[in-house]
Amino acid sequence: MVTIALLGALNGAKKKGQLKTETWPTLTLDAPKRPEWGDLASTVAMSLASSEHKAPHDIAQIIVENLPQREELFERVEIVRPGFLNLTVKPTLWQEVLRAIESQGAAYGKADFGRGRRVLVEYVSANPTGPLHVGHGRGAAVGQAIVRLLEAVGHEVAGEYYINDAGRQMKLLGASVYARFQELSGMKVEFPEDGYHGAYITAVAERIKQQLSDTAGEMAPADLETQCRVLAYQEMLRLIRDDLSSLGIDFQSWFSEAALLESRAVEQVLDELKSRGLLFEQEGALWFRSSAFGDEKDRVVKKHDGEYTYLASDIAYHRDKLQRGYDLLVDVWGADHHGYIPRMQAVMQAYGHPKERLHVVLVQLVKLLRGGVEVKMSKRTGSFITMREVIDEVGADAAKFYFLMRDSRTHLDFDLELAKQRSTDNPVYYVQYAHARISSLWRVAAERGVACPQSTEADLAVLTDPDELGLIRKLSAYPEILQTSASTFEPHRMTYYLQQLAALLHMFYNKHRILPPAVEQEQGDGGAIEELTPKKTAARLVLMRSVQQVIRNGLTVLGISAPEQM
RNA sequence: GCGCCCGUAGCUCAGUCGGAUAGAGCAUCAGCCUUCUAAGCUGAGGGUCGCUGGUUCGAUUCCAGCCGGGCGCACCA
Numbered sequence: 001m002v003t004i005a006l007l008g009a010l011n012g013a014k015k016k017g018q019l020k021t022e023t024w025p026t027l028t029l030d031a032p033k034r035p036e037w038g039d040l041a042s043t044v045a046m047s048l049a050s051s052e053h054k055a056p057h058d059i060a061q062i063i064v065e066n067l068p069q070r071e072e073l074f075e076r077v078e079i080v081r082p083g084f085l086n087l088t089v090k091p092t093l094w095q096e097v098l099r100a101i102e103s104q105g106a107a108y109g110k111a112d113f114g115r116g117r118r119v120l121v122e123y124v125s126a127n128p129t130g131p132l133h134v135g136h137g138r139g140a141a142v143g144q145a146i147v148r149l150l151e152a153v154g155h156e157v158a159g160e161y162y163i164n165d166a167g168r169q170m171k172l173l174g175a176s177v178y179a180r181f182q183e184l185s186g187m188k189v190e191f192p193e194d195g196y197h198g199a200y201i202t203a204v205a206e207r208i209k210q211q212l213s214d215t216a217g218e219m220a221p222a223d224l225e226t227q228c229r230v231l232a233y234q235e236m237l238r239l240i241r242d243d244l245s246s247l248g249i250d251f252q253s254w255f256s257e258a259a260l261l262e263s264r265a266v267e268q269v270l271d272e273l274k275s276r277g278l279l280f281e282q283e284g285a286l287w288f289r290s291s292a293f294g295d296e297k298d299r300v301v302k303k304h305d306g307e308y309t310y311l312a313s314d315i316a317y318h319r320d321k322l323q324r325g326y327d328l329l330v331d332v333w334g335a336d337h338h339g340y341i342p343r344m345q346a347v348m349q350a351y352g353h354p355k356e357r358l359h360v361v362l363v364q365l366v367k368l369l370r371g372g373v374e375v376k377m378s379k380r381t382g383s384f385i386t387m388r389e390v391i392d393e394v395g396a397d398a399a400k401f402y403f404l405m406r407d408s409r410t411h412l413d414f415d416l417e418l419a420k421q422r423s424t425d426n427p428v429y430y431v432q433y434a435h436a437r438i439s440s441l442w443r444v445a446a447e448r449g450v451a452c453p454q455s456t457e458a459d460l461a462v463l464t465d466p467d468e469l470g471l472i473r474k475l476s477a478y479p480e481i482l483q484t485s486a487s488t489f490e491p492h493r494m495t496y497y498l499q500q501l502a503a504l505l506h507m508f509y510n511k512h513r514i515l516p517p518a519v520e521q522e523q524g525d526g527g528a529i530e531e532l533t534p535k536k537t538a539a540r541l542v543l544m545r546s547v548q549q550v551i552r553n554g555l556t557v558l559g560i561s562a563p564e565q566m
Numbered sequence: 567g568c569g570c571c572c573g574u575a576g577c578u579c580a581g582u583c584g585g586a587u588a589g590a591g592c593a594u595c596a597g598c599c600u601u602c603u604a605a606g607c608u609g610a611g612g613g614u615c616g617c618u619g620g621u622u623c624g625a626u627u628c629c630a631g632c633c634g635g636g637c638g639c640a641c642c643a
Contacts, residue, residue: 492579
């Protein structure tokens with residue numbers, strides 16, 4: 001509404017010939033850092049200075065003169081030093097925020113600029129060779145949050161897990177389990193080099209031994225090994241699904257690499273590229289000319305031994321995604337794969353798309369701490385902390401919140417002790433508690449026979465206290481946070497915002513009364529207690545409901561529960 | 567060596583499509599106190615935004631070069 005007024009002022013001034021710039025810069029209004037600078041500030045005057053050949057201050061003056069509805073909308077309009085335009089809006093406008101939250105409910109903050117665009121978010125995609133570890137957990141939380149963020153701004157989104165169920169890793173899995181299987185049968189065997197050493201491998205071997213107890217004796221070793229591979233794979237995939245679902249994450253689709261190979265999609269795709277001169281043979285191998293699209297060098301797709309490289313099936317896989325009609329592909333990868341981005345973006349370009357058609361979100365490692373002390377993990381000995389262990393210890397909500405607290409590109413310190421603490425030192429608890437605390441207000445209100453009015457039934461004009469207006473202002477910022485979060489694929493902005501909102505709520509709650517004291521309670525003669533009229537109670541209840549709604553909306557986007565009580 | 571990411575308070579990190587005195591939490595210090603839901607509340611100190619140049623009316627933000635950390639540079643996935 002204020003932006004419209006500003007735009008009106010600019011256009012009005014242009015009509016009168018006071019301004020001549022062709023197209024206005026995008027008008028951004030942000031909340032200034034200091035309260036005395038008003039509610040909203042604009043820097044348009046300064047950014048127009050060069051194209052108008054006028055002093056910023058004069059331009060600001062012109063804008064102010066042309067502001068429509070100046071009296072109705074603004075309490076105060078100020079021009080400060082270089083050319084800041086500081087606007088203090090009428091408190092009545094803030095009431096609109098509460099009405100909007102109430103009427104839009106769960107939709108408050110959402111947008112539809114993604115309308116009509118289909119997006120596929122591929123995430124986790126861990127090899128089905130063992131349980132998920134903590135790093136996968138972070139990728140899972142980030143992926144899910146991005147799916148929901150993109151949905152919230154109107155995209156049609158699907159989450160997909162790409163299963164690497166073909167190739168070397170599977171063979172190693174099978175061989176490792178088979179070796180353990182043989183050991184269980186009393187044979188001395190050499191364990192495969194680069195095999196999987198984890199205890200879970202032996203556990204799988206044991207189960208397989210039981211399952212096959214009748215028929216194992218009659219099977220050829222090769223068949224047995226195949227059996228081991230297939231059964232182990234199935235078990236691992238089930239394990240992964242279970243782990244993910246205990247994190248509250250489910251995928252719309254699971255895409256099998258083996259199925260892709262079986263459909264001969266890889267051959268087709270390579271033929272296609274070949275016919276367009278994008279493949280060439282050299283030193284007995286087949287190469288993709290990715291350097292033609294900005295990659296630093298060309299890449300092998302088919303090795304001299306006739307095997308396809310991982311890249312070959314990845315090209316086919318991404319080609320498949322494009323053919324399924326997605327307008328945007330988002331891949332969530334471990335940060336150690338960053339070098340892979342140029343060649344996959346080359347694939348996009350090879351198919352005539354801009355490289356931005358594929359957006360890769362990188363997720364850095366998680367460093368686990370317990371009470372400030374690092375929990376050492378060693379891949380070599382197979383003693384790593386699984387995602388399951390973390391969820392069992394701290395709970396899915398806390399795990400997700402922590403995974404989403406930082407920019408995914410940076411290393412994350414995750415303190416298990418802190419994450420399970422039920423104190424305000426624990427950010428998850430702090431935010432959820434804000435929500436639960438408001439729920440408890442409804443319970444107490446009911447006990448005391450206080451009705452919780454709709455915004456139309458309450459006189460919101462009594463919300464004039466700086467703490468009240470501060471909360472409302474924060475609530476009004478939510479849509480922009482959500483939308484920025486979505487368009488930059490950065491869920492951590494949401495967790496940060498929620499912590500700030502929760503902090504304001506707790507401060508407010510500690511300082512101000514919302515409900516009148518219970519009748520039987522002594523009124524205490526300390527005169528410093530602020531006067532609480534039924535009108536004020538009603539308005540504050542409306543405010544509290546809005547805060548609760550926004551916290552719930554934010555947590556929901558992040559896939560975290562908003563408990564009624566804790 | 568080349569490429570990508572990171573470098574902001576003692577610690578963990580936000581912020582930055584260039585904007586006004588750089589923010590939060592933890593820790594530290596100083597008070598207060600047991601409250602509608604309670605595991606506390608209020609306040610204070612703390613910074614050459616890695617360094618050096620450049621562009622600009624204005625740079626923590628953009629550019630270049632350096633320093634430090636991580637990762638990647640396979641006919642592995």
